Amino acid sequence: MGRTLTEKLLLGKGPPRAFPDSAYFEIEVDLVLGHDATISLLIDRFERVGGRIWNPSKCFFAADHFAPPSTPERADILRRYLDFVEAQEVPRDLLYRGISHQLLVEDPRCSPGMVICGADSHTTMAGALGTFATGLGSTDILALLLTGKAFLPVPDSVRITLVGKRPGWLFGKDIALAVIARLGPGGAVGRALEYHDLSEPGVPIEGRMTIANMAVEAGATNAVFAPDEILVRYIEERDARARRFINGAGDFTREPVWYYPDEDAEYLQEITIDLEDMPPLVALPGSPGNVVPIDCAKPVKVHQVFIGSCAGGRKEDIDAAARLLSGKRVAPGVRLVVTPASQSIYEDCLRSGAIEALTMAGALVTNSSCGACGGIDKGLIGAGEVCVSTSNRNFRGRMGSPDGLIYLASPLTAAAAALTGELADPRPFMGFD
Amino acid sequence: MSIRGRALVMGDNVNTDVLHPSQFFSLDSDRVRAGFLQAAAGYESLGRSNLSDCIVVAGENFGCGSSRETGARAFLLAGVRAIVARSLAHIFSRNVRNLGLVAVECPDLYSLPDQGSEVEINLEEYKLIVSATGQSLSINRLDPYWEAIMKSGGLMRFLQYSE
Numbered sequence: 164m165g166r167t168l169t170e171k172l173l174l175g176k177g178p179p180r181a182f183p184d185s186a187y188f189e190i191e192v193d194l195v196l197g198h199d200a201t202i203s204l205l206i207d208r209f210e211r212v213g214g215r216i217w218n219p220s221k222c223f224f225a226a227d228h229f230a231p232p233s234t235p236e237r238a239d240i241l242r243r244y245l246d247f248v249e250a251q252e253v254p255r256d257l258l259y260r261g262i263s264h265q266l267l268v269e270d271p272r273c274s275p276g277m278v279i280c281g282a283d284s285h286t287t288m289a290g291a292l293g294t295f296a297t298g299l300g301s302t303d304i305l306a307l308l309l310t311g312k313a314f315l316p317v318p319d320s321v322r323i324t325l326v327g328k329r330p331g332w333l334f335g336k337d338i339a340l341a342v343i344a345r346l347g348p349g350g351a352v353g354r355a356l357e358y359h360d361l362s363e364p365g366v367p368i369e370g371r372m373t374i375a376n377m378a379v380e381a382g383a384t385n386a387v388f389a390p391d392e393i394l395v396r397y398i399e400e401r402d403a404r405a406r407r408f409i410n411g412a413g414d415f416t417r418e419p420v421w422y423y424p425d426e427d428a429e430y431l432q433e434i435t436i437d438l439e440d441m442p443p444l445v446a447l448p449g450s451p452g453n454v455v456p457i458d459c460a461k462p463v464k465v466h467q468v469f470i471g472s473c474a475g476g477r478k479e480d481i482d483a484a485a486r487l488l489s490g491k492r493v494a495p496g497v498r499l500v501v502t503p504a505s506q507s508i509y510e511d512c513l514r515s516g517a518i519e520a521l522t523m524a525g526a527l528v529t530n531s532s533c534g535a536c537g538g539i540d541k542g543l544i545g546a547g548e549v550c551v552s553t554s555n556r557n558f559r560g561r562m563g564s565p566d567g568l569i570y571l572a573s574p575l576t577a578a579a580a581a582l583t584g585e586l587a588d589p590r591p592f593m594g595f596d
Numbered sequence: 597m598s599i600r601g602r603a604l605v606m607g608d609n610v611n612t613d614v615l616h617p618s619q620f621f622s623l624d625s626d627r628v629r630a631g632f633l634q635a636a637a638g639y640e641s642l643g644r645s646n647l648s649d650c651i652v653v654a655g656e657n658f659g660c661g662s663s664r665e666t667g668a669r670a671f672l673l674a675g676v677r678a679i680v681a682r683s684l685a686h687i688f689s690r691n692v693r694n695l696g697l698v699a700v701e702c703p704d705l706y707s708l709p710d711q712g713s714e715v716e717i718n719l720e721e722y723k724l725i726v727s728a729t730g731q732s733l734s735i736n737r738l739d740p741y742w743e744a745i746m747k748s749g750g751l752m753r754f755l756q757y758s759e
């Protein structure tokens with residue numbers, strides 16, 4: 164019987180089963196993603212067992228949640244984490260450089276064919292690069308840091324094929340929402356989503372990252388894009404740049420391993436998403452599964468717009484918002500918070516002029532970090548406030564008050580809300596009618 | 597083994613931000629405990645009360661969302677005895693089981709029992725029993741891996757680390 168892409172990624176090295184009749188395998192992990200918020204939870208326990216990290220060079224640790232810290236308690240948590248990272252001799256080049264998930268996909272240490280586990284649910288994002296990538300909690304990560312292995316089941320796969328000519332207004336966020344709407348918020352629990360992009364001209368890698376990121380919003384264990392020209396080109400360009408700029412990058416650049424699913428692989432379900440003429444979508448407050456086309460959403464007054472997070476703070480997102488807002492002003496009283504997902508995106512957007520255009524339009528641009536996304540800092544919302552956000556979760560209380568309301572949307576839809584002060588269809592502002 | 601308790605009933609797709617809002621993220625156990633159910637509409641005061649005789653009984657995809665283990669820890673700190681849901685979200689189910697809490701799935705749990713009614717999880721026969729109605733539903737058998745973790749009292753003990 165043929166194997167799916169996820170089966171190949173996880174079973175490639177023939178890992179042993181946890182028990183003879185168990186569905187769990189003891190799998191060697193190539194890279195462990197971590198950050199200040201979730202790694203800090205395990206440090207006491209790690210020290211109590213007197214551990215050393217099995218291989219610090221396989222740790223990919225960022226400082227992104229409390230960066231910089233907004234309360235003394237968070238400063239203490241961050242300090243505890245930074246001291247741990249230093250004592251364990253984990254590489255420190257990623258600290259304060261942006262959101263862990265974004266840094267991972269930008270970095271040559273993350274390579275197609277790998278098995279990646281992260282102390283954060285959105286680790287699924289790295290599946291856009293043809294990896295198996297999943298999130299785990301602190302106890303699983305604690306054991307993984309001690310042993311280098313994780314006990315994982317091999318999820319059955321849902322095969323999702325993207326087809327049709329993608330309209331210029333359609334972003335990864337819209338497609339991610341379409342998938343969640345199709346599967347339901349719990350529709351992919353314990354499953355892998357295997358993406359095949361046959362659409363025209365192909366979803367850009369940044370949009371695929373958003374799609375893989377939000378697979379967890381349908382409950383999926385992981386999401387993986389079948390490698391194609393778009394991915395190969397991205398990896399080649401990324402790694403060539405790294406070799407030029409980072410002396411000795413070759414030390415940690417692993418040659419990509421390109422896995423493809425077998426033609427006779429078995430899928431639980433196969434679905435096709437046609438991008439042709441798909442309108443911008445929006446998730447109404449409460450759940451990323453409350454999806455409606457923007458032109459069917461009831462108009463509502465907006466108090467804050469957030470363009471940021473690992474699901475919506477990439478260059479493509481910030482550029483799109485800048486295109487819509489360039490030469491205009493944000494509606495009076497609307498707080499537009501822009502938080503680039505990484506410092507290198509920030510630098511790129513400074514060079515492209517997008518940051519200047521947005522600032523002149525009235526945006527508040529912050530350093531790259533999680534910020535408002537997880538209700539951490541730099542843009543929380545109060546009771547009764549409405550926020551249109553390019554992030555990935557609109558659960559009650561996610562961005563501050565439990566009585567705030569969060570709409571999830573693409574950067575264009577978010578920018579249109581900033582411009583008009585209302586939830587609005589962005590197409591008329593971009594000359595798409 | 598059998599666990600009895602008062603049902604703390606919750607619905608479908610209850611996410612970890614609602615179960616334990618990030619504002620209560622902390623390394624301090626008291627603060628983590630204080631956050632339990634604090635963004636779940638209508639459950640706030642229940643969340644603060646003594647729950648040491650409770651079994652959480654929930655619908656589909658329980659515990660979806662963030663991997664923050666403070667959410668899972670809050671269940672233990674609140675004294676919750678076990679969790680049974682129609683289905684459990686992937687990371688959350690690992691988190692609570694790794695910490696030594698019994699968490700099982702009961703796919704036939706379509707009509708949830710009344711808030712506060714007595715329920716029993718029988719882990720020999722893999723049954724959920726609702727005393728008031730006499731209803732007895734099958735619970736999914738745990739994978740041998742999780743059975744071993746449950747018997748050890750959590751992942752670290754299973755791996756023979758003493759914390």
Ligand code: SF4
Nearest residue numbers: 285472473533536537
């Ligand atoms: S940006 Fe938001 S979703 Fe992404 S890692 Fe940070 S808090 Fe989590």
